Amino acid sequence: MALRPGKRVTLAITTILVFAAVIFVFDQLLPGPRRPTDYLVIGTLATFAALGVVFVVVFFDIATPDKKKQEEQPPETPPSV
Secondary structure (H helix, E strand, O other): OOOOHHHHHHHHHHHHHHHHHHHHHHHHHOOOOOOHHHHHHHHHHHHHHHHHHHHHHHHHHHHOOOHHHHHHOOOOOOOOO
């Protein structure tokens, strides 16, 4: 099951915003002076959060059935005796 184009754009924008927000928050929280490994940790946590958003959105999109597909299927008729 693929995501609709509008949902893909929303997912991409949300992922980028989460990535940037996590970088901003951890950049403010970590005390200076920073070493290169501090930036590595910040980037790793931001990537983890962004991929978490992607995983949750795709998982719930697959887990919920489409209403359009359910409406198109004719109702099941009971077997004749």
